[in-house]
């Protein structure tokens with residue numbers, strides 16, 4: 021069986037290790053940090069909500085919906101089931117189309133109108149919302165640990181504090197496979213940068229008397245937080261975020277926690293009394309001038325699977341399934357070629 025070197029052990033590298041190790045491939049994973057999930061993955065809020073997405077159909081939504089299905093067999097990493105997307109207007113033709121489309125795809129998406137919404141979520145200040153019972157929030161780092169342990173139990177090797185260089189991958193690719201899942205580190209292997217960091221800061225709030233069990237998602241007028249998620253984490257804790265900040269930016273910003281709290285209080289006043297117990301931040305890997313994520317061949321035996329921007333947790337299982345198929349079968353039945361930008365080759 022093939023020997024596969026996986027560069028980077030965030031959510032994508034861990035998923036690739038998990039999927040490939042179950043095929044009998046020899047898997048070796050390398051990360052420059054001290055352990056797994058310490059890059060963008062460690063900053064994620066873990067919200068996966070393809071059903072609630074305004075994108076109705078097409079290859080990308082097909083992949084996202086397929087990826088969500090994998091999470092049904094990973095209940096231990098789910099921290100909150102259901103996403104409630106607040107609307108600023110009653111249902112219109114676009115929303116009606118969305119409900120129909122999701123039903124045709126086999127997913128439930130419900131419109132909650134004023135009385136229903138106020139009865140179910142009395143602390144939320146909105147008159148209309150879309151409820152998706154199968155969208156959810158997961159603990160991305162817990163999932164990384166789970167996949168690392170599971171792949172290691174099947175013989176996958178993990179090498180921490182090991183920075184992979186271009187000569188190393190060139191050497192490995194003479195005989196073996198290489199999968200680049202190294203996020204922003206991809207630029208180190210390319211003549212020009214193809215991924216850029218997009219910053220995000222988030223906070224954890226203690227609000228012990230607030231009874232909200234689903235993720236709340238809403239749009240704001242603040243340019244650095246076009247949309248926000250409130251994620252219940254149990255025991256009166258809620259995560260809230262994240263800002264979306266393009267270069268040049270500096271994080272953390274000391275005023276961001278209060279700015280996030282104010283935005284949350286506007287849709288749920290009791291959150292205004294919440295205690296901010298932590299803030300954190302991270303850099304999302306976003307492709308430059310091409311769609312997200314990037315999947316394709318840099319060389320015949322060097323695959324790139326990175327640049328998942330705001331959807332790395334959601335897209336990790338389907339990305340790993342595609343990588344596994346390309347290495348073990350030579351092709352994948354999932355649509356992926358549309359994610360292969362011009363600077364890569366499609367092959368397979």
Ligand SMILES: Cc1cc2nc3c(=O)[nH]c(=O)nc-3n(C[C@H](O)[C@H](O)[C@H](O)COP(=O)(O)OP(=O)(O)OC[C@H]3O[C@@H](n4cnc5c(N)ncnc54)[C@H](O)[C@@H]3O)c2cc1C
Pocket residue numbers: 027028029030031032033050051052053056057058059060061062063064065066067068182183184185201202203204205206208219220221222261262301302303304305326327328329330331332333334335
């Ligand atoms: C604040 C915030 C909130 C987010 N919320 C969500 C969310 O709710 N839902 C969602 O789906 N996504 C979310 N995301 C996005 C998600 O976190 C990312 O898309 C995802 O984590 C990317 O995973 P990755 O494995 O590609 O990258 P990373 O987690 O960054 O992993 C890449 C790894 O490669 C290693 N590496 C780099 N170069 C080398 C090298 N040369 N040699 C060895 N190792 C190397 C790094 O050390 C790193 O560990 C969020 C991101 C942020 C910052």
